[in-house]
Amino acid sequence: MENNNWIEYKAEIRERLKAFVLKILELSELIPNTTRGKVINYQITKSGSSTYANYRAALRARSKAEFFSKLSIVVEEADETEMWLDLIISSNLLSDNFIKTLHNESVELLKILATMRKRIGD
DSSP: OOHHHHHHHHHHHHHHHHHHHHHHHHHHTTSOSSHHHHHHHHHHHHHHHHHHHHHHHHHTOSSHHHHHHHHHHHHHHHHHHHHHHHHHHHTTSOOSHHHHHHHHHHHHHHHHHHHHHHHHHO
16 A cells, blocks of 8 residues: 555544544443443443544554554454443343444444554564
8 A cells, every 4th residue: 555545544544433432422321321331331431432542642653563552452442342332232231223333333443453453463
């Protein structure tokens, strides 16, 4: 991938992660205020927002190795977020199209980020 295209691609992913986190924050307002809802809400809000924060940190990396390391954290946080979304659906805590669409986006982002990390590591 040409350098300008790579920079644009990374910026597109940054914006997609930002939009995803905004949806996670929207979701946090819908989760019931029960004991399990509070636990899940706290965890998904933390991991979801961490994907965006750590990706931004990765973009400021000073080396390829540092970018890879920070991107690895992003992949872990994205995987955790997908897991919480899956649990929300599986437990029937929420079951509307919004949560299913958000889960699908989390899976797509996870695939993109994991592939990006793999290509950097090769």
